[in-house]
Amino acid sequence: MSLYRKLRFNPVKVDIKKDAREIQFFVVSCMCDNKYKLTLKKKDGEFRLYGNGYALSNYSFKGDVKTDCEWQADEQNWNKVVDFINSGTVAIEKVMSR
Numbered sequence: 001m002s003l004y005r006k007l008r009f010n011p012v013k014v015d016i017k018k019d020a021r022e023i024q025f026f027v028v029s030c031m032c033d034n035k036y037k038l039t040l041k042k043k044d045g046e047f048r049l050y051g052n053g054y055a056l057s058n059y060s061f062k063g064d065v066k067t068d069c070e071w072q073a074d075e076q077n078w079n080k081v082v083d084f085i086n087s088g089t090v091a092i093e094k095v096m097s098r
Contacts, residue, residue: 004090011092014092016095023095023096025038026094072084
């Protein structure tokens with residue numbers, strides 16, 4: 001079984017530090033288990049999602065990045081952020097925050 005499928009059946013537990021200013025999501029793609037990193041960074045008091053060199057449209061997220069991810073991050077709704085990221089063609093493998 002591929003790592004992507006394992007993560008889909010058994011999602012990782014996400015623990016994000018309170019008042020984090022940067023969160024890194026290490027994700028695994030459904031295509032050949034390729035690995036990527038998505039980063040949420042706080043800039044001017046608001047979170048922004050970065051694909052670290054890859055267009056966010058490549059991940060086929062279900063919904064709008066601004067309202068469904070960045071606004072939820074601003075509200076500290078981490079479960080909704082995780083659901084948004086896992087809604088596309090990737091699954092979260094690991095999360096780091098600071």
